[in-house]
Amino acid sequence: MSAPDFRALGLSSDQEDILLAVREFVEGEIIPRASEYEAADRFPDEIVQGLRELGIFGFTIPEQYGGMGLDLTTYCLAIEEISRGWMSVSGIINTHFICSSMLLQSGTDEQRERLLPQMAAGEVRGAFSMTEPHCGSDVQAILSTAVRDGDDWLINGQKMWVTNGLRSSVVATLVKTDPAADPPHTGMTCFMVVKEPGVAEQGGLTIPPQLHKLGYKGVETTELVFDDHRVPDNAVLGGEAGIGKGFAQMMSGVEVGRANVAARGVGVARRAYELGIRYAHERETFGKPLHRHQAIQFKLAEMATKIEAARLLTVQAARAKDAGRRADVETGMAKYFASEMCKEVVEEAFRIHGGYGYSKEYEIERLYRDAPMLLIGEGTSEIQKTIIARGLLARYKG
Numbered sequence: 532m533s534a535p536d537f538r539a540l541g542l543s544s545d546q547e548d549i550l551l552a553v554r555e556f557v558e559g560e561i562i563p564r565a566s567e568y569e570a571a572d573r574f575p576d577e578i579v580q581g582l583r584e585l586g587i588f589g590f591t592i593p594e595q596y597g598g599m600g601l602d603l604t605t606y607c608l609a610i611e612e613i614s615r616g617w618m619s620v621s622g623i624i625n626t627h628f629i630c631s632s633m634l635l636q637s638g639t640d641e642q643r644e645r646l647l648p649q650m651a652a653g654e655v656r657g658a659f660s661m662t663e664p665h666c667g668s669d670v671q672a673i674l675s676t677a678v679r680d681g682d683d684w685l686i687n688g689q690k691m692w693v694t695n696g697l698r699s700s701v702v703a704t705l706v707k708t709d710p711a712a713d714p715p716h717t718g719m720t721c722f723m724v725v726k727e728p729g730v731a732e733q734g735g736l737t738i739p740p741q742l743h744k745l746g747y748k749g750v751e752t753t754e755l756v757f758d759d760h761r762v763p764d765n766a767v768l769g770g771e772a773g774i775g776k777g778f779a780q781m782m783s784g785v786e787v788g789r790a791n792v793a794a795r796g797v798g799v800a801r802r803a804y805e806l807g808i809r810y811a812h813e814r815e816t817f818g819k820p821l822h823r824h825q826a827i828q829f830k831l832a833e834m835a836t837k838i839e840a841a842r843l844l845t846v847q848a849a850r851a852k853d854a855g856r857r858a859d860v861e862t863g864m865a866k867y868f869a870s871e872m873c874k875e876v877v878e879e880a881f882r883i884h885g886g887y888g889y890s891k892e893y894e895i896e897r898l899y900r901d902a903p904m905l906l907i908g909e910g911t912s913e914i915q916k917t918i919i920a921r922g923l924l925a926r927y928k929g
Contacts, residue, residue, distance in 0.1 A: 534801070535608060540846060546605050553612045556585060561616030569617070569897055572748040574698070578620055582653070587613075587624060589651030592631050596647035603787060604849040607794040611842070614798025615805075618901045619749040621798070623656075625791045626694045629784040630657025630703050633721070637780045639770045642723065646701060656728070658699035659788070660690040660755055661781055667692075668914045670778065671715040675706040675757065677722060682764050686722065686735070686757040696753030697738050700728045704755070705781050708774055721768040721777035724760075735760030746900030786858055788909045789866035793845040796869030796905050797838060800876035803898050804834045807880035810887075827883060834876045841869040860922035867915035870905040877902040 537547045560581050568575045582588065590606045592598025606628070614621045631650050634643055649655035666672040675688020686706055693702070702724045712718025724736075731738045735758045741751040767773050768780055808831055811822035821827050848861035877898045881888040888895045906912060 535611070535842060540608075542605075542608075546601075546608075549599075549601070549605060550608055550612060552585065553587075553609045556581060557612050557616035561613065561620060565617035566894065566897065568749045569619070570891075572743075574751065575617075575620060575623075575749055579623060579653075582620070582624070588627055588653035588656070591628065592635070592647055592651040596643065596651050598647070598651035602849070602853045603790060604846055604853055607790050607845055607849045610791055610794035611798040611801065611845075614795040615802045616798075617749070618795055618799050618898075618904075619747055621791065621795050622694050622747065622750045625788055625795075626659040626699070627657040628791065629659045629788045630701060630723075632787050633703055633768060633780055633784045634723070636783060637721075637769045637773060637776070638723075639765075641765065642768070642770075646723070650701075655700040656695060656698060658693055658695040658702040659781075659784065660693045660696075660702050660704040660724075661785075662690065662692045664689055664691045664754075668910060670705070670781070671719075673705060673707060673719070675704075676710060677706045677708050677720065677762075680761070683761050684722065684764065684766065686724070686760045686762060688757050690755040690757075692742070693753050693755050694750060696755055697731065697741065697751050698728050699726070701725050702755065703768070703781070703784065705777050708777075712775070716778035717775055719777040719781075720774050721780045722762055722766045723768050724762055724766060745903065746897070747904045782859075785909055786862045787852060789862040789915075790845065790848050790852060792905055792909045793841065793848065793862070793865035793869035796866075796873035796902075797842045797845055799898055799902055799905070800834070800838050800841070800869075800873040803873075803877040803880035803895060803902075804831070804838060806893075806895050806898075807831065807834065807883040810880075810884050814885075821883070830879045830883060834879055837872045837876055841865070841872045844868050860919055860926070863910075863915040863918040863922070866909060867912050867919065871912060873905055874902050 561578055586599050589598030590601045594600045610621045634646060661670060663673050677684045677686045688706060704722045704724045705719055707718050708720040709718030726736060727733055737756040739754050741753050744752060769776060811827050812820060814821040844865040848858055848865035851858035851861040881895050881899050884893060884895050887893050890896060
C-alpha cells in the first residue's frame with residue numbers, strides 16, 4: 532500500500548514506464564550499495580553515473596536542450612523512488628534541479644544555451660548557495676557582496692551548508708549588490724558561478740573540507756569562501772535585468788526544492804514502513820508474530836495512512852507548480868507535512884525493531900539519522916507554517 536498507485540494518480544503509461552525504470556535502478560543499484568557508501572561517507576560515483584545514463588539529471592530540462600522535458604510531478608515521484616533507496620542520492624540531484632529550473636525561468640538565452648545542454652547530460656552539476664554562517668531562514672540578513680570591477684564582478688563572503696559544493700560546476704549564489712537597499716531583498720542578485728569541479732582552491736574561491744554530519748552522508752556538504760573572486764558580467768542570472776532580482780529568483784528555486792524535500796520524506800518514510808512491516812512478520816513475541824499484536828497493527832495503519840497523505844500533498848504541490856503559478860503555500864504544506872511525517876514514521880519503524888533498531892546492522896538505524904535533515908533543509912517547519920499562513924491570508928478575499 533505504501534508504494535504509489537500510478538493510475539490513481541492519473542499518470543500516463545509513459546510516466547509509469549519511466550518511474551518503473553527508476554524503481555528497478557533503485558532496487559538493483561542503490562539499495563544493495565547504500566549502507567557501504569554511507570558507512571564510509573563516500574560519494575557514490577558509480578550510482579551517479581548510472582543516474583546520468585538514466586537521464587535523471589535532465590528530467591525536467593526541455594528536449595531542445597537535450598533533456599527529457601518531464602514535469603515536476605514525474606520528477607517528484609522519481610525522487611520518492613530514489614530516496615526510498617538512499618536519501619543522499621536525491622540530495623545530489625536536488626540542487627542540480629534547482630539550478631536548472633532557475634536558468635529555465637530567469638536565465639538569458641545565452642545562459643540557457645551555454646549551461647543547460649551540459650546539465651541535461653549530467654556533465655555539469657549544479658549547487659545552490661544561499662545560507663551563511665550567521666543566518667539561515669533570515670535570508671535578507673546575508674552579508675556576502677558583489678561589486679563591479681570593469682566588465683567583471685568581485686564576490687566576497689562566506690556561504691554555508693552547500694550540497695555538492697565541491698563537485699558542482701555551477702553554483703547559484705545569492706549576494707548583495709546593493710547592501711544599502713531598503714528593503715534588503717531589492718538589493719540582492721544571483722550569480723551563476725562557474726567553477727572547476729573537485730578543485731578546492733581556484734581564483735578567489737576556497738572550498739574547505741566537507742562538514743561532518745549526523746546523517747545525510749555520502750554527499751558532500753561544504754562552505755564556500757569568496758575573497759575577491761572574479762566572475763564575468765554574464766554570470767548574473769538574467770543578465771543586466773537580473774540585478775536586484777536575486778531574492779525572488781532564489782525563492783522560486785526554493786519552491787521546487789521544497790517539493791523535492793517533500794518527495795524525499797515520502798520515500799524515506801516508505802522505506803521505513805517496508806522495513807517495519809517486514810520485521811513485524813519476522814519477529815515473534817509472546818508466542819505469536821509481532822504483526823498479530825494490535826499495538827503494532829495500529830502503528831502500521833497510522834504509518835501507511837500518513838505516507839499516502841504526504842504523497843498526495845506532494846503531488847498536488849508539484850502540479851500547482853507545473854501549472855505555472857506561484858505555489859509557495861502548496862510546496863510549504865507538502866514540505867512541512869512530509870518532513871514531520873517522515874520523522875514520525877521512521878521513529879515508529881525504529882520502535883517496531885526494538886533493540887535491533889539501534890544496531891548499525893539494521894537499515895532503520897541509518898534512516899533514523901537521515902530523517903532529521905528533512906526537518907531543516909529548504910526551511911524549517913516553523914518557517915513553512917509562517918509561509919503557509921501568510922499565503923493563505925493573502926489569498927483570502929473575505
